[in-house]
Amino acid sequence: MEYATLAAVYRSVEATQADTEKTAALADLFRDAGDLLPVVVRLARGKVYPRYAAADLGVSSSLTQAAVEKATGVDGDRIEEWWKETGDLGAAAERAVAERTQRTLASTPLTVERVHDTLRELAEYEGAGSQDRKVDAVAGLVSDADPAEARFVVRTALGHLRIGVGDGTVRDALAAAFEVPVAAVERAHQLTNDIALVAGTARDEGEAGLHDLDVELFRPVEAMLARTADDLEAGLADVGTGDTAYLEVKYDGARVQLHKDGDDVRVFTRRMEDVTAQFPDAVEAVRAGVDADRCILDGELVGYDPDTGDPVAFQRFSKRIKRKYGVEELAAEIPVTLHLFDCLHDGDSLLDEPLAARLDRLDALIDPIPGDIERARHQTPDGLDGAETFYREALSAGHEGVMCKNPAAAYTPGRRVDTMAKVKPTMEPLDLVVTRAKYSEGRRSEQLGRLYLACYDADRDALREVGRLSTGYTDEELAALTERLEPLIRERDGRDVDLDPAVVLEVEYEEIQESTEYGSGYALRFPRFLGVREDLAPTDADTHERVERLYEEQQ
Ligand code: AMP
Numbered sequence: 001m002e003y004a005t006l007a008a009v010y011r012s013v014e015a016t017q018a019d020t021e022k023t024a025a026l027a028d029l030f031r032d033a034g035d036l037l038p039v040v041v042r043l044a045r046g047k048v049y050p051r052y053a054a055a056d057l058g059v060s061s062s063l064t065q066a067a068v069e070k071a072t073g074v075d076g077d078r079i080e081e082w083w084k085e086t087g088d089l090g091a092a093a094e095r096a097v098a099e100r101t102q103r104t105l106a107s108t109p110l111t112v113e114r115v116h117d118t119l120r121e122l123a124e125y126e127g128a129g130s131q132d133r134k135v136d137a138v139a140g141l142v143s144d145a146d147p148a149e150a151r152f153v154v155r156t157a158l159g160h161l162r163i164g165v166g167d168g169t170v171r172d173a174l175a176a177a178f179e180v181p182v183a184a185v186e187r188a189h190q191l192t193n194d195i196a197l198v199a200g201t202a203r204d205e206g207e208a209g210l211h212d213l214d215v216e217l218f219r220p221v222e223a224m225l226a227r228t229a230d231d232l233e234a235g236l237a238d239v240g241t242g243d244t245a246y247l248e249v250k251y252d253g254a255r256v257q258l259h260k261d262g263d264d265v266r267v268f269t270r271r272m273e274d275v276t277a278q279f280p281d282a283v284e285a286v287r288a289g290v291d292a293d294r295c296i297l298d299g300e301l302v303g304y305d306p307d308t309g310d311p312v313a314f315q316r317f318s319k320r321i322k323r324k325y326g327v328e329e330l331a332a333e334i335p336v337t338l339h340l341f342d343c344l345h346d347g348d349s350l351l352d353e354p355l356a357a358r359l360d361r362l363d364a365l366i367d368p369i370p371g372d373i374e375r376a377r378h379q380t381p382d383g384l385d386g387a388e389t390f391y392r393e394a395l396s397a398g399h400e401g402v403m404c405k406n407p408a409a410a411y412t413p414g415r416r417v418d419t420m421a422k423v424k425p426t427m428e429p430l431d432l433v434v435t436r437a438k439y440s441e442g443r444r445s446e447q448l449g450r451l452y453l454a455c456y457d458a459d460r461d462a463l464r465e466v467g468r469l470s471t472g473y474t475d476e477e478l479a480a481l482t483e484r485l486e487p488l489i490r491e492r493d494g495r496d497v498d499l500d501p502a503v504v505l506e507v508e509y510e511e512i513q514e515s516t517e518y519g520s521g522y523a524l525r526f527p528r529f530l531g532v533r534e535d536l537a538p539t540d541a542d543t544h545e546r547v548e549r550l551y552e553e554q555q
Contacts, residue, residue, distance in 0.1 A: 001036050003110035006043065007149045014163040019172075022165060026173035030199065037203060038196030039116045044170055046161025048119045050194040051272050057123050059134060059157045061089055067138035068093045068154065073102035088162070090155035093142060097150040107144050115141060115153060122157075170195060178202040184210040190222050190413040191215055191351075193272060215349045217294060220257050220268040222414030224342075226403060226422040232391050233384060235404040235421040245404040246355065247390050249377040250422055251339050252314055252400040253302035254321060258286050258338075261294050267301075275321055281331045281372070285338050289373035292365040298342035299376065303334040311398045313471040313528050340366060341376040341403075344411060355419075356407040391423065395510055398526060400424050427550070429508045429530055430455070433463055433538045437485060439495040444475075448482045448497070453507065453527065455520055457544040463501055464520035464544050472507070472528030481532070504536040505529060512551040522547055 009029045013022045026044055033040040042048055048057075065083070069076045074096040082092035118137050125133045141153045155161050171189060175182040180202045188198045188210040201209040215221050229235030236245045255270040265283045266276045276283060282301055290297070303317030304310065312334060323330050343362040344350055350358050368374045379390045391402050401424025409419035432453035440449030450470045454463035473481065481503075488500040507527045515523035533540075 001033070001040070001112040003112050003115050003149050003153075004146070006040065006112055007152050010152050010161070010163050011148060013165060017164075019169065022169050023172045023176055026165070026169065027177040030173060030177040030203075036112055037199050039112060041170065041174070041195050041199040043112065043116060043156065044165060044173075045167070045195065046156050046159065046163075048116055048156075049123070050196065057119060057157060057159060058125075058130075059122065059138065059159070061158065063131060063135055064089055064093075064138060064154055064158055067135045068096050068142055068150075070135060071139040071142035072096040072100035074099060088155075089158060090151040090162070093154040094147040094151040097142065097145060098147040110141065110144050110149055110153070115156070119157060167195075174199055174202050178206070180207045180210060188213045190415075192219060193222060194219065215296060215345050215351060217259050217261050217296065217345070218266055220259070220272045221296070221344060221351075222272075223255055223257070223270050223298070224412050224414075224420065225416045226420040227416050227418065229404070229421040229423050232387055232402070232404075232423050235402075235423040236384070236387060238421040239404045239406040239409075239419050241404075241406050241408075245387075246407045247379045247387055248341055248403045248405065249339070249394045249397075249399050250401040250403045250424060251300040251302045251376065252311060253300045253317055253336075253339075254314075256282070256299055256301045256338070257344075258282070258290075258297045258299070259295075260286055260290060260292065260297075263287055269321070278320055278323060278327055279331075279336065280327060282336055282338050285369060285373040289367050289369045290365055291367055292346055294345070294347050295343065295365060296345035297340050297362070298344060299338055299340035301336050301338055303336055304371075306333070306335055316471065316474075319474075335371075337371055338373045339376040340373065341378075342411065351411040351413070354408045354410065355405055358411065359407075395425065398510075425511060427509055427511065429506050430466075430524070430542045430547070430550075431504050431506050431533050431536055431540070432466065433501045433541045434485060434499060434503045434505060435463055435465060435501050436499060437497050439497075440470075441495075444478065446482070447478045448485050449478060451481075451485075451505070453505065453524070454501070454541070455544050455547050456539055456541045457520075458539075459544075461539075463538065463541075465518040466512075466520045466522050466547055467509075467515075467518060467524035467527050469505070469507055469527045469529055471526075472530065477529065484532070501538045504533040504538060504541050506531050506533050512547060514551070520544055520547060522551055 009025055013025050016022060029040060065076060065079055068079055079092050079096050082095050083089050118141055122134050122137055138157050142150050145153055171185045172182055175185050184207050185198060185202060189195055192198060192213055201213060229238050236242055239245050257268045259266045265286045266274060267279050267282055269275055303312045303320060305312050317334060320330055320334055340362060343358045346361050350361060394402050401422060404421045406419035432455055434451050435454045436452040437448040438450040439445060440447050450468055452465055452468045454465045457464050484503060485499055488502055489497045490500055491498040508530055509524040510526040513523050513525055517523060
């Protein structure tokens with residue numbers, strides 16, 4: 001199929017606000033696509049991969065701009081100007097192609113296959129020279145494009161097609177093209193996350209074929225999501241069970257879906273990214289602690305401090321998700337526990353089973369290894385008082401809050417559902433002054449890793465300490481903070497330093513407690529660094545009065 005045909009459809013879809021017209025244009029395109037249906041359906045959403053492959057094309061705006069410059073000979077500054085004028089690098093590319101100063105001698109018309117395959121290959125370029133190869137590949141497409149084609153090639157490369165087509169439009173268009181119910185298309189998509197597969201099935205096997213599509217190993221399902229409740233009582237009421245709701249600890253880590261077939265285990269994030277290579281310890285835990293040949297489990301992966309056993313802040317844990325090298329060392333530094341809370345497949349799909357039955361399955365197939373793989377801490381119904389005790393215990397163990405769940409609910413992928421509510425304290429962040437600090441031990445011994453924080457007592461024009469901070473910053477942030485604080489050192493005693501109070505930090509925390517340890521009479525529980533408030537002077541910091549008021553409000 002010529003890319004011009006697709007570009008003409010993009011153009012007409014972009015030009016109309018009416019959903020019915022968008023749907024009709026796409027339905028015609030899908031009906032005429034023949035063998036190219038899978039490719040065309042993905043391209044209609046501006047994608048070249050299924051969601052769960054999560055391959056990132058790694059094409060930045062500056063790379064694309066360089067490619068357009070190379071392909072057209074138009075000066076980069078002018079391209080940038082057009083880009084700024086329209087806010088759309090695609091429109092700038094269109095204009096650059098229209099005004100191009102150089103032309104390839106043997107220009108071949110673009111085909112849909114070529115654009116698709118070229119962009120797919122881009123994602124695999126890695127290492128030295130890969131940026132140049134990407135520029136060349138995009139430039140190759142742009143040089144053979146007419147202005148309208150360039151507009152859409154560039155936007156697709158950047159990952160933003162911007163023609164007002166969402167999953168819903170594609171779903172409606174598929175339903176119209178192949179005369180199948182919209183709901184059947186939607187369900188099939190949520191289960192498979194592969195719109196190309198759904199399209200082919202709708203066309204070749206109709207509604208019955210769509211119904212037969214189900215969860216499959218190594219193809220992640222969209223996670224079921226919770227709504228936020230204002231407080232515990234509301235959470236229990238919201239899930240439709242009152243105080244007979246099932247309660248679970250809400251962990252602060254990464255949602256993971258584990259797919260297991262024999263010894264083959266894969267770990268996917270909530271965004272369907274495959275992070276198996278980053279978590280060899282979690283893979284091992286599943287191999288050792290799950291007694292099932294084939295299953296899909298849902299849970300939260302939480303990083304722990306190996307010395308204290310306390311959960312680490314998400315910021316620190318998130319290093320493990322990103323790290324591609326030195327994985328074993330990092331795993332020793334931040335070990336993980338897998339807290340499992342659902343079973344979606346145990347040889348057969350369990351999605352339509354009630355939660356209580358899925359949990360029975362989960363219990364039957366896990367052999368907990370404390371610290372490595374465990375069932376999420378939970379409590380069966382025990383009235384509001386019991387629920388409150390459970391909630392308080394979860395918070396004091398350093399977790400985020402609790403989840404209230406309706407035990408009769410099926411698993412609905414990809415939705416915020418009414419049958420699951422999250423309850424967690426929402427404390428407003430505080431801006432506090434750093435008054436003292438302490439150099440860390442071990443790896444961070446050059447850094448002021450422990451910072452004492454104070455609020456401002458306006459009545460006395462004095463600073464009064466409310467706690468100390470030692471988590472929430474990245475290594476880079478901590479190094480920058482240390483550099484910022486060292487010139488303020490007034491006195492040093494071993495690793496302890498007194499500082500001129502000049503730096504204000506924004507911090508979040510779990511709760512405020514009464515304390516005799518600090519001058520304010522209060523202590524922040526689990527404070528976490530959010531950022532430096534360069535705009536604030538110490539006297540602009542939050543006041544003692546405000547800390548007092550927040551403490552009262554919590555009671
Ligand atoms: P939020 O990210 O605030 O929307 O909260 C939902 C997230 O909480 C889920 O995506 C999970 O990653 C996480 N979570 C932690 N513990 C649980 C649990 N016991 N049940 C369900 N989700 C949980």
